[in-house]
Each structure stands twice: as C-alpha cells, then as structure tokens.
Amino acid sequence: MTDPLFLRDAYQREFSAVITDSRGGAIALDRTCFYPTGGGQPHDTGTLAGRPVTAVSKEGDLIWHTLDGDGPSALSVGAEVVGVIDWARRHSLMRTHTALHVLCGVIWNAYRVPVTGGNMEPLAARMDFEFDPLPEGFGPRVESLVNAELAADRPIVVSFLPRADAVLDADLIRTKVSLVPDSVAEIRVVDIVGLDKQADGGTHVRSTNEVGRIKVVKTESKGKGNKRIRIEVVDG
Numbered sequence: 001m002t003d004p005l006f007l008r009d010a011y012q013r014e015f016s017a018v019i020t021d022s023r024g025g026a027i028a029l030d031r032t033c034f035y036p037t038g039g040g041q042p043h044d045t046g047t048l049a050g051r052p053v054t055a056v057s058k059e060g061d062l063i064w065h066t067l068d069g070d071g072p073s074a075l076s077v078g079a080e081v082v083g084v085i086d087w088a089r090r091h092s093l094m095r096t097h098t099a100l101h102v103l104c105g106v107i108w109n110a111y112r113v114p115v116t117g118g119n120m121e122p123l124a125a126r127m128d129f130e131f132d133p134l135p136e137g138f139g140p141r142v143e144s145l146v147n148a149e150l151a152a153d154r155p156i157v158v159s160f161l162p163r164a165d166a167v168l169d170a171d172l173i174r175t176k177v178s179l180v181p182d183s184v185a186e187i188r189v190v191d192i193v194g195l196d197k198q199a200d201g202g203t204h205v206r207s208t209n210e211v212g213r214i215k216v217v218k219t220e221s222k223g224k225g226n227k228r229i230r231i232e233v234v235d236g
C-alpha cells in the first residue's frame with residue numbers, strides 16, 4: 001500500500017520513496033506527499049525524480065503518479081525517488097479546502113442547512129446547500145460571517161478516531177460520518193475548533209487566519225432544494 005503522508009502532515013513538501021509498481025507512464029510508491037484527486041480536492045502537481053507529475057489518483061490502497069515527458073529511464077520497481085510537490089498550488093488548495101469547511105460551519109450555525117456537494121480549484125470553489133429559496137441577503141451575510149470566522153484565527157486540529165467513537169460524536173453525525181465506508185476502521189477528523197468538525201481526508205491549513213479572506217462571487221439555483229454558492233479565496 002502507499003502511506004499517504006499528507007494525511008498526517010499537510011506541510012511536508014519533499015519526500016523520498018521506493019517505487020512499488022509501474023505501468024505505462026505511471027508509478028506507485030510506498031509513500032507519498034502527493035494528494036490524489038478525491039473528496040472534492042484536486043490532485044497535487046510537482047516532480048518525481050525531476051519529472052513533472054501531471055495526475056495523481058488513488059486506486060485501492062495504492063496512489064498512482066502519472067509522469068510527463070522523457071526522463072531517466074531508471075524508474076523501475078525498487079528504485080528510490082525524491083518527490084517535491086508544487087507548494088504554491090497545494091497551499092492554495094489547503095486554504096480553499098479550509099475555507100469551504102468554515103463556510104459549512106457558518107451556514108449550519110446561521111441557517112441550520114446542510115451541504116449537499118461541492119468542488120474546488122486553487123483559490124476558487126463552489127458549494128451546494130439545501131436551501132429553498134435562498135434567504136434574502138444571503139451572499140453578503142455569508143461573506144461577512146465567514147470572514148469574521150477566518151479572522152478569529154481558529155486552530156484546525158487533525159486527529160484519528162476509532163470508528164466506534166466517531167459515530168457517537170454529535171458534530172460528526174451532523175456532518176454525515178455515516179457516509180464513510182464501513183471498511184474504514186479509523187476515521188480522520190478535521191476540527192476547526194469551535195466551528196466545524198468533519199470526517200475528511202483533505203489537506204488543511206493550521207489556522208483559519210492562514211486562509212485569508214473569501215469573496216462570494218455568485219449564488220445560483222440548481223433546482224428545488226439545491227442552491228449553489230461560488231467563492232474566491234483572497235489574501236487577508
């Protein structure tokens with residue numbers, strides 16, 4: 001299996017690893033800092049053995065890295081390689097992912113409405129909520145509530161809980177811990193202390209202040225009981 005180093009330390013940018021499997025243009029490693037596309041967060045880019053990484057995906061217990069271009073042909077199973085992630089992109093995604101969790105917490109506290117879906121790019125994202133219709137003045141109010149929480153500099157704590165404990169936690173029940181597959185024995189919890197707690201596999205910053213600020217750029221209806229909010233993340 002591939003040890004996903006990013007789950008324990010989102011700030012690690014470089015690592016060495018051993019190639020455990022390979023196939024046309026892609027390699028699997030025994031460990032990696034490269035985040036694979038999933039959970040609404042896009043994959044990292046960067047280099048492995050100096051070659052550009054253009055895609056990262058998780059298949060079963062393995063994380064596969066697609067390599068671009070011609071490079072050293074010595075990328076065979078058993079070889080050791082050094083990986084470096086594109087930190088500007090990753091850190092932007094960390095800020096964006098944390099901003100979305102703050103948005104979830106704020107909307108729950110203000111309206112008691114759950115999230116139904118979402119997606120992100122570096123510094124831009126959308127999230128869907130179960131509103132019908134959207135409340136008057138929704139966009140500006142949410143922007144100001146989110147920015148107040150970001151400025152409050154709340155710490156973000158990542159922990160690992162046995163499934164039996166996680167399913168009893170009221171906050172985790174609200175954020176649908178039940179959707180985590182039964183096969184997962186240990187649940188990774190991302191806690192924006194005092195605001196939002198979710199079972200989550202993404203990479204986050206250490207405190208809300210590191211996100212900066214958000215702008216609500218659009219709100220739109222995607223049908224009955226489904227309203228979309230688009231945000232951008234900007235420097236504080």
Ligand SMILES: [Zn+2]
Pocket residue numbers: 039097101200201202
């Ligand atoms: Zn998340």
